[in-house]
Amino acid sequence: MTAPQTAPGASPPLVELNAVSLAYGEGREATLALADATMKIGQGEFVAVVGPSGCGKSTLMKLVTGLIPPTSGEVKVRGERVTRPIKGVGMAFQNATLLPWRTTRDNIMLPLEVVQPHKSRLRAERAAYFDKAQKLLASVGLGEFGDKYPWQLSGGMQQRSNVCRALIHEPQILMLDEPFGALDAFTREELWGIMQALWLERRFTAVLVTHDLREAVYLADTVYVMSRRPGRIVKIRKVDLPRPRTLETTFQAEFVDIVHELRERIQMEHG
């Protein structure tokens, strides 16, 4: 199946937002959280969204995944208008929300119990899925922690498990809502590397919400800057730095320049 309206050669964007607005509440109580957002996210692109807190970044995530319907405008994924939660998404939030009664491995296998076709295969192919979970855990350095409970893990380990849970069912789109926000600087930078490696290997489409500009520039192909509430997209910055990026990269002039440029734009919001 090909979308007829696109020119030959140009693949249609995976996610498309056209003048999307969202207001919470109704009538006089209504607060406009997001105003007139337009974006196009390509297949396999890594996008970062930065902006002051309360500007509607999490709201944007919920709109893209179809968890809430827009007040006006339209959201399209794979060329289809989104009206309910879309398929093929993984999500990770700042709060790891691992279930405390499950071991780490059982936690990251949770999506397999819910998402088709894994759901109906899980029982018969338990061993294969177990291996898959184990490999994924190992790839983020948690190979020996599968049998531990979440509260036996450090904050950084919990977030790594959180990312594993978001990826286990091999979603096409990964939504990350400030997943490293609560971590210390060292752990956070370590997780950037892990995140980038996972992305380079699997090439899912990623949307990362963050308030850390260095994080955005390190990980993203495109950075969207949002204004204060009601959030509008005020700047789109492509990041063309070669990959894999390393901590060394973060000290290079091009990297620092981009971070400065973004910071200046955000400071205008606070001025």
Add this chain to the structure above:
Amino acid sequence: MAMTARQQRYARLAMPWLTLAVLLIAWELACLVFDVPEIVAPRPSQVFAVMVQRWDLLVRFCLETLWTTMIGFVLAIGFGLLLGLAIGASPFVYAGLYPLLIAFNAIPKVAIVPILMIWLGIGALPAIITAFVISFFPIVVNVATGLATIEPEMRDLMRSLGASNYEILTKVGIPRAMPYLFASLKVAATLAFVGSVLSETVGGNRGIGFLMLSASARNDSATTFAGLFAIAIMGVAVYAACALVERRMTRWAFRGELVR
């Protein structure tokens, strides 16, 4: 003089027994010193003597109370769990039932015992129902609270995976509500005793409440107090059993807290 950790633990275990012993001795001495007549307040030694003397009788009446209480309690668990899940999972059920439950809970349960007797006569049934009615409320409230406090992020995550409401309930809601359920059982079990003894005391021909009532009618205060002690012992035993089950079933909730 500093205690080692082990000594401290033993001391803590011994504390309730020491307190009890001190209280009983004070009671005994006060009765002797002030020459309190037995009919007003029997000395603990007299109560224990009666307990030994009338052991068979006491055990028989205790068992009657115990099983009516337990039946009422088990009914309360089943009904409370179902109602709690319904209220916690559905805003509509919540809106419809919660105000009624609050109103019902505000009714003093003594008031319903005579009505139950009109309907059911005397016997075990009024006691079972009173125990049930008085003890299901904390279970409902706790289970509903457990469900209502699911993190919104977890709900979003499950929904984005395409989970049905039923899947969210079974995979996240119910396990999450379990510690709340077990925490409520301790309270509910004690309340169930209150309910059945209440019913036996208001009117009945069986159970420890009836024994106490008839003993006090005969001015046999030692036996009345023996009944009181027996209820207290059963209450503590059931409470301890519930606490043990709670610990067993929801270990994750306890360990999680200790570490954090």
